[in-house]
Amino acid sequence: MSPTLSRWLPGLLLSAALPVSAYAEGPAYGPELQGFDYPYTVKHFEFESQGQSLQMGYMDVAAHGKANGRSVVLMHGKNFCGATWDTSIKALSDAGYRVIAPDQIGFCTSSKPERYQYSFQQLASNTQQLLKALGIQKASLLGHSTGGMLATRYALQYPEQVEQLALVNPIGLEDWKALGVPWRSVDQWYERELKLSADGIRTYERNTYYAGRWKPEFDRWVDMLAGLNKGPGHAQVAWNSALIYDMIFSQPVYYEFQNLKMPTLLLIGTSDTTAIGSDIAAPEVKAKIGHYDVLGKQVAQRITQSTLIEFPGLGHAPQMEEPEKFHQALLAWLNKTNPVR
Template sequence: MMFTRALLLAGLLGAGTALADEPPATYGQELQGFAYPYTLHHYRFESQGQTLQMGYMDVAANGKPNGNTVVLLHGKNFCAATWETTIAALSGAGYRVIAPDQIGFCTSSKPEHYQYSFQQLAANTHQLLADIDVKDPILLGHSTGGMLATRYALLYPNEVQRLAMVNPIGLEDWKALGVPWRSVDDWFARETKLSAEGIRNYERTTYYAGRWKPEYDRWVNMLAGLNQGPGHTVVAWNSALIYDMIFTQPVVYEFPQLKMPTLLLIGTADTTAIGSDIAPKEVKARVGHYEQLGKQAAQAIPHATLVEFEGLGHAPQMEEPARFHQALLSWLNTPQ
């Protein structure tokens, strides 16, 4: 019934707004038509009474393997494919690399009905890793993937070797700080109107401090092409459910419970704060300050190392990959 209501709302809103620029290619409901940088595999499993599948890349060490596996957890407006340069850097350093797309995202299933929680996504990922014989991984989560990596580490503390997070969101509790709640219907209405131009403008302002590089357009068009494709309604509905999960399931209060060595890689110019676009001015002014949030998280997490990238934004691994990967590999190569 909820999804039927979503379909009716989609009809009222129309098929989405026209793209301001030249329309990007459109992709299938599971991102069919978009080329991933490495071989894409699919893991089929049962969850909440339905058969689902997760797309993932499993990249072997390039050169001499060091026996360790890094699992990359993508952000909300990202996919496993956006880890392309990080996969190459880690594989080149001897790591096996697993990069899954979570349910509701990119090359994975978009169920019409799903109870989203970070615990559920962590359990799905845990099942995938068991299926492909990955034990004691190193987790690296970006943005929303940082929230998921934290939840995974809390659920399976004895099965996580190390934890690293890149500009994770959820370093603060937005709703407790006064950011207004949005209903799933309101999120859905917002998501049905996504365009390449809107995505680009949001990311330029929020992620990259007003800067833009042409190579970012590939990822903008990937996201816009998925949202404008034949599965746009169910894609938007899943996106709405995921935003509700992000907003209502903070992990910040449990940072002191993390027991493994943890690395925080923080671009200090990031201003991401979910829902701040509808927050009162005084609330908006006090959220999304990563130059402060990174330091606060490092103090809260018992065995944390903080690396700040002054002036970089939400995705330092994409803005300055060489500098980012040097910092990441230096920490990985340091005995803990």
């Protein structure tokens, strides 16, 4: 075991002291989500990054029926995986799109390196290498939650390779640290992530993502995340998660939305209250962050070619809460802003 992780053995003992029910429920998966069923075949892209060999799991789903010659790249959120795009992959494929759904480094079926300098620029570069290897020169991006921050960074970094940009309840519509949310160290994030449980995930997502509502089909995604965390890669998964949280908090894209030049769609569930660090923010700070019913409108005004579609009453993942309504809106916009090739 590396010095980095071995120094955290006391933290592992602490997590073992949690109530038995927190870890007894649900399955456990391997460090690269071995044992969890994906909706389509998972392939692996091997590449070198920061002096080490890594691999990205991804799904490459061909157009079903008549292909339109266009590709859509899906970028998942922090508590999500490529698999959680299952209904979106089907809807897009049925509409004639080739769909690429990668798991970013540090997530799900991809490598969990012990040492890695996480940045949205690096994750964008990793994804760009994957697309190049697949022969995709231009694509439309669909990013959800943290994937919205990544998709925005990708579009800023490789604008000539992005035809359209669609963001689903992206976090990063505000700069939490500038608004007074306290900073957590990576060590503090790590201690927090070691204690992750299915009960805790479900409670957080119900209250923050879905305005107190819950659907039975969401339990599969809770088991996915909790099972990854409590499996044999427990410490490794938690360490990477801590590094990723630090990246999210410290690398805002908020100040660059006005630099986006391609057609951009904001798909916003207005009941979402997600805001990184709100659990430790002072009451007066917590009261003013995470208001997606306001944030969507504000950011749409800063993007030159923006379209805002709101889903009143829906939460952080409208594509999962009301997939038919969501995909109807998404596909109508994709077709309307179809770039001339």
